[in-house]
Amino acid sequence: MDYSDTADRISLKVKAKGHEADTVKIEGKLRRLVEEFGVPPAEAERTVMNELAREFSLNGLGTAAGEEKSLNALMAGEWATVEAKVVSLTSAPSSAIAQSGILADSSGAIRFVVWAKANAPLLEHGKWYRFESAVVDEYRGSANLKIHSGTVIKEISRDTVLIPEVTPIADLTPGIGSVRAKVIQEWDTTHDRMLQSGLLGDETGTVKFVIWKEEGKERLVPGMVYTLYYAIVDEYSGRYSLNLNTATVIPEEGDIPVSSGDTRFSGALVHIAPGSGLIKRCPVEGCNRVLSRQNYCPVHEIQPGFIYDLRIKGWLDDGMVTKEILVQREVTGQLTGISMEQAKELAENNPLGMDEVFLRIRDLILGRYLSCSGREIDSRILVNSCEFLTFNPEETASLLNRAGGAS
Amino acid sequence: MAGPARGTFPRRDFEREPARRVFAAELRESRIHFREGEDEKSPTYILLPTGERCNRIFLVGTLTEKKKQGEQNLFYRARVVDPTGTFFIMAGSYQPEAMQQIARIDPPAFVAVVGKPNVYETPDGAVLISVRCESVTAVDKNTRDRWVLDCAKATLDRIDALGTTPDGQRAVEEYRTDPALFRKLVYEALSQLSL
Numbered sequence: 001m002d003y004s005d006t007a008d009r010i011s012l013k014v015k016a017k018g019h020e021a022d023t024v025k026i027e028g029k030l031r032r033l034v035e036e037f038g039v040p041p042a043e044a045e046r047t048v049m050n051e052l053a054r055e056f057s058l059n060g061l062g063t064a065a066g067e068e069k070s071l072n073a074l075m076a077g078e079w080a081t082v083e084a085k086v087v088s089l090t091s092a093p094s095s096a097i098a099q100s101g102i103l104a105d106s107s108g109a110i111r112f113v114v115w116a117k118a119n120a121p122l123l124e125h126g127k128w129y130r131f132e133s134a135v136v137d138e139y140r141g142s143a144n145l146k147i148h149s150g151t152v153i154k155e156i157s158r159d160t161v162l163i164p165e166v167t168p169i170a171d172l173t174p175g176i177g178s179v180r181a182k183v184i185q186e187w188d189t190t191h192d193r194m195l196q197s198g199l200l201g202d203e204t205g206t207v208k209f210v211i212w213k214e215e216g217k218e219r220l221v222p223g224m225v226y227t228l229y230y231a232i233v234d235e236y237s238g239r240y241s242l243n244l245n246t247a248t249v250i251p252e253e254g255d256i257p258v259s260s261g262d263t264r265f266s267g268a269l270v271h272i273a274p275g276s277g278l279i280k281r282c283p284v285e286g287c288n289r290v291l292s293r294q295n296y297c298p299v300h301e302i303q304p305g306f307i308y309d310l311r312i313k314g315w316l317d318d319g320m321v322t323k324e325i326l327v328q329r330e331v332t333g334q335l336t337g338i339s340m341e342q343a344k345e346l347a348e349n350n351p352l353g354m355d356e357v358f359l360r361i362r363d364l365i366l367g368r369y370l371s372c373s374g375r376e377i378d379s380r381i382l383v384n385s386c387e388f389l390t391f392n393p394e395e396t397a398s399l400l401n402r403a404g405g406a407s
Numbered sequence: 408m409a410g411p412a413r414g415t416f417p418r419r420d421f422e423r424e425p426a427r428r429v430f431a432a433e434l435r436e437s438r439i440h441f442r443e444g445e446d447e448k449s450p451t452y453i454l455l456p457t458g459e460r461c462n463r464i465f466l467v468g469t470l471t472e473k474k475k476q477g478e479q480n481l482f483y484r485a486r487v488v489d490p491t492g493t494f495f496i497m498a499g500s501y502q503p504e505a506m507q508q509i510a511r512i513d514p515p516a517f518v519a520v521v522g523k524p525n526v527y528e529t530p531d532g533a534v535l536i537s538v539r540c541e542s543v544t545a546v547d548k549n550t551r552d553r554w555v556l557d558c559a560k561a562t563l564d565r566i567d568a569l570g571t572t573p574d575g576q577r578a579v580e581e582y583r584t585d586p587a588l589f590r591k592l593v594y595e596a597l598s599q600l601s602l
Contacts (some may be wrong), residue, residue, distance in 0.1 A: 268465050268557075270426050270521045271542065315423060317465060319561050322423040367467065367519020367544040369553050391552035396600050399559045403594040 003030040006045050010052065019056045026052075042077050072108035074145070076138040082145070083130045084110075085162060086123050087230050088246040091214055099123055102176055102230045102246050103131075103145060104162050109176040109230055110136075111246075112145040120153055128158040141235055142175035164229050170204035172240055177233045179207075179242070182225045182258050188286075195219060200228075200242065201258035209242040217245065225252040263381055265325075266371040266389060267318035276313045277358035278343045280306035310340050312361065316370060316381075324380040325372050331386050336364050426465035426521055428558040429455055431492035432592050434464070434536055439581055440526040453524050453536070456582040457565035457589055458575030464538065465521050466494055467546060467554035470514045483509045485543075487518060490555060490596040496520055498540040505540035512545050519546045519554070552600055559593045566590060 007027040014021035026048055033044035068081040084103035092100050092113075099114040099122065112134075114120050123129065132152040134145050147153070164178040172179070184206065185199035196219045197210045209231075211217055220226060231247040233240055275290060282289045282297035283305045289297050297303050312327035312335075333339045338346075343357045350356040369389035374382045439454040452460035466489065473485040482499035483506055498505035505522070512518060522540040529535060566586045569575050578584055 268426070268519070268554075270463075270465055317426045319428045319465070319557065320425055322425045324423075363544060366542055367465075367521070367546050368550055369557070389553065391549045391556065391600075393600070395556050396597055399556060399563065400594060400597050402563050403559065403590050403597060 003027045003034075006030055006041065010045065010049055013049070014052050014056065017056065019052075021052065040077070042079065046079060070107035071103065071105045071110045074110060074136045074143050076136055076143055078136050080134055080136050080145070081130070081132045082134065083128065083156060083158075085128045085158070085160075086125050087162070087248070089123070089125050090246055101125075102232075104164065104176075104230065106160060106162060109164065110143055110145050111139065111176065111232065112147060114147040115149070118147055118149045118151065120147055120151065123153075128156050130154045130156050140174065142173075142233075166227065168204040169200070169202045169207050172207065172233050172242075174233050174235045174240070176230055176246075177242070178227070178229045178231065178247075180225065180227045180252065180256065181207075182256055183220045183222045184258055186222045198222070199261075201261065203257050203259055205259050206261040207240055207242055209244055211244045214245055218249075220244075220249070221251075225254065225256050226250060227252055261375055262373045262384070263376040264371065264373040265316060265318070265323050265381060266369070267316045267323075268367065268369050269314050269325075269365055270317040270322070270367075271315040272358075272362050272366050273313040273315075274358075276311060277361050278347050278354045279309050279311065281309050283307050308340065308344055310338075310343050310357075312365070314366075316372060323376075325374075325383050325386075326380060327372070327383045327386060331383055332361070335370075335386055335388075336361050338364075424450060424462040426463045427455070427459060427461035428554070428561040429461065429464055429466070430558055430562060430592060430596060431466075431468070431487075431489045431494045433457060433491075433562065433589065434494065434524060435492055436582070437524070437526065437536060438534055439577075451525075453526055454574060454578055454581070455565070456578055456584045457562060458569045458572065458578035458584070459565050460574050461524065463521065463523050463541075465519070465554075466538075466558075467517065467519045467551045468494060469551070470509075470512060470516050470518045470543075472514055473509055473512075475510075482506065484537075485509055485514075487520060489558075490599040491592055494520070495535065495537045496522060496540050496543070497537055498543065502540055505543050508543040509540070512543065517546050517548055517551045519544045519550060555596055555600055559597050562589060562593050566593075 004027060007023045007030060010026050011021035011023045029048050030044050033039040033047060034041055071082060071084060074080055084105045087102050087104045089099060089101040092098060096116050097113050098116045101112060102109050103112050131147060134147050134151045136143055136145055166180045167177050169179055169181060179202065181200040181202045183198060184201040187197045189197055193213050195211045195213045195217055199206050200209050227250040228244060229248040232243040234243055280291040280295060282291055282300055282303050284300045287300060289299065291297050291303060291306050295303050295306055310329045310332050312332050314325055315322050316325050329340060346356050347354045370386055371389050372381055372383045372386040374384045433456055436456045437453045440451060442449050442451045450462045452462050454460050468487040468489040471486050471488050473483055476482055476484060480500055482497060484497045487494040487496055498509055520540055521542045522538040524536055524538050527535045527537065566589050569584060569586055570579050
């Protein structure tokens with residue numbers, strides 16, 4: 001590892017105060033701390049700086065506490081001094097944490113935690129503080145400010161009004177984000193502690209949101225537009241999700257255009273998977289799993305009171321990529337001309353049973369060109385509209401030109 | 408959403424091989440076949456003269472002949488004709504679905520075929536390409552015509568990109584591909600469509 005940059009930085013600071021500093025000596029000290037004693041580089045820099053500061057009786061060298069920085073300039077792994085406003089406080093998830101929430105200044109916002117062991121004064125929502133010697137680290141992919149026992153906290157008076165910048169949904173990155181969006185879907189909650197989850201949309205895209213049960217938290221109204229300041233943008237397996245527990249929620253008047261979030265994909269249907277056609281689903285509330293031939297649900301065992309459903313699972317292929325498509329009941333009916341009722345009748349009056357429905361659907365659509373649109377999740381499209389593509393003689397002319405033009 | 412790579416893990420650990428569109432006359436010229444990786448289950452590819460590897464193809468043409476062969480291990484061989492030539496397709500007991508489909512279709516009929524091309528060398532040194540079918544479905548003329556356009560476009564795209572990819576360079580070296588020849592092939596295929 002190279003310590004010369006760090007050593008230069010330290011010596012420059014010392015020289016700025018009118019003292020001589022031996023860069024080689026500083027470098028040696030850094031090397032010793034890091035390589036022999038396993039001290040993290042940032043901590044080693046601080047230690048050496050402090051030592052020199054004591055030697056020359058210097059004050060306010062800065063590095064000891066970390067330089068004063070604006071929030072958007074903070075990097076994980078460094079010490080920092082910031083002046084920021086507490087814009088959100090959330091209930092601490094663990095007894096090791098006294099307080100957690102979000103700090104903001106005019107440059108941006110950052111999550112913070114105050115360790116219980118820090119014995120820090122209780123921060124108040126809406127007040128400005130100066131934090132000296134806090135540590136920036138990384139938590140779930142974004143910067144997080146840790147307030148520990150060595151952090152000096154002073155309340156300061158500022159009357160700057162902070163108006164966070166609203167980010168288009170398509171441009172969100174992990175960390176803190178503010179959006180103006182419409183509640184376009186409300187989903188069933190999947191957890192006891194969850195108050196509400198669903199989908200938010202603006203012109204640029206859609207994003208999942210979640211609100212956890214907490215005192216004072218209210219549900220959003222589907223169809224309403226909100227400005228949401230300081231939400232936490234989390235990332236789970238490549239997709240973003242907004243945690244609104246930290247957010248300031250401001251209902252807005254009127255409506256905004258919303259991207260449907262749909263993908264359109266055209267190609268040939270090259271495979272129809274088993275489990276297409278008429279299927280039976282588990283009738284237990286909230287289960288809805290597909291039953292085996294013996295009406296067996298993997299969770300609720302034998303279910304003679306099954307519910308019929310009609311769908312197509314298959315692969316659509318444009319010659320360059322292949323995407324899995326899942327066509328729901330209505331669209332399957334439109335595409336094949338076989339309704340749920342007809343499918344049931346076919347299955348009940350035919351020696352092949354449900355297989356007959358599968359075979360008929362296969363013969364009607366396999367190997368055909370389709371154009372499907374719907375929401376894409378993990379390269380699988382949940383198709384909500386679909387049509388056959390047909391031969392277009394006009395394309396022949398332009399392709400003839402292409403083939404003949406350059407020869 | 409195009410998130411950063413960190414924290415993402417693919418739900419599927421393989422991607423399905425796309426079905427390439429290729430005219431019979433081009434497929435017939437293919438010689439080079441290879442396996443990607445050491446594993447027994449690694450996919451095998453043939454390299455098309457226009458510079459793309461393919462593991463699977465999609466074709467639509469006219470089923471002109473079919474023949475049942477074998478006794479214990481029954482299988483079907485059939486010929487499917489497109490505007491440029493003939494595809495030799497087969498389906499055996501390892502492709503029961505495709506075999507049953509062929510059994511039910513009487514030639515002549517338009518069929519859509521999804522399958523994997525294989526290169527065989529006969530003892531006297533001739534090379535044969537046969538397509539092992541995954542599915543064979545009877546379709547209408549409109550679908551066949553649409554496929555000719557689709558295949559023409561795909562072939563032209565490959566010709567335009569010839570030599571720009573590692574596979575494309577290899578095709579140029581090994582086949583000495585003449586782009587003009589394949590443009591002519593596409594032109595003639597398209598000319599047979601009713602305008």
